[in-house]
């Protein structure tokens with residue numbers, strides 16, 4: 311298994327910065343959408359189908375924003391771990407996290423085994 315070492319720090323720093331920017335843009339966009347939905351709300355005559363659709367969209371939007379916020383926290387935590395050189399090790403068992411996992415999920419705080427345990431305990435966490 312390939313693992314993270316500090317020579318990869320600039321690459322992961324860039325990956326995390328990029329993800330942080332994406333998440334911030336997403337949160338900004340969903341915030342705008344929520345405002346727009348409120349503005350269009352009470353003044354317009356809409357049939358029930360439209361209302362249901364708006365509500366579905368708002369719910370999806372909220373769930374997405376909530377997930378983005380959680381992921382943003384993980385990204386920021388991962389950047390702190392890069393800075394203090396603890397990045398790349400599982401927060402639970404301390405073992406090195408598979409590099410392939412880190413490459414696809416740079417903010418991953420746990421190794422695959424510990425992640426599975428966490429998902430079992432909190433089924434909604436970290437689901438993609």
Ligand SMILES: [Zn+2]
Pocket residue numbers: 400401402403404405420421422423424425
């Ligand atoms: Zn672990």
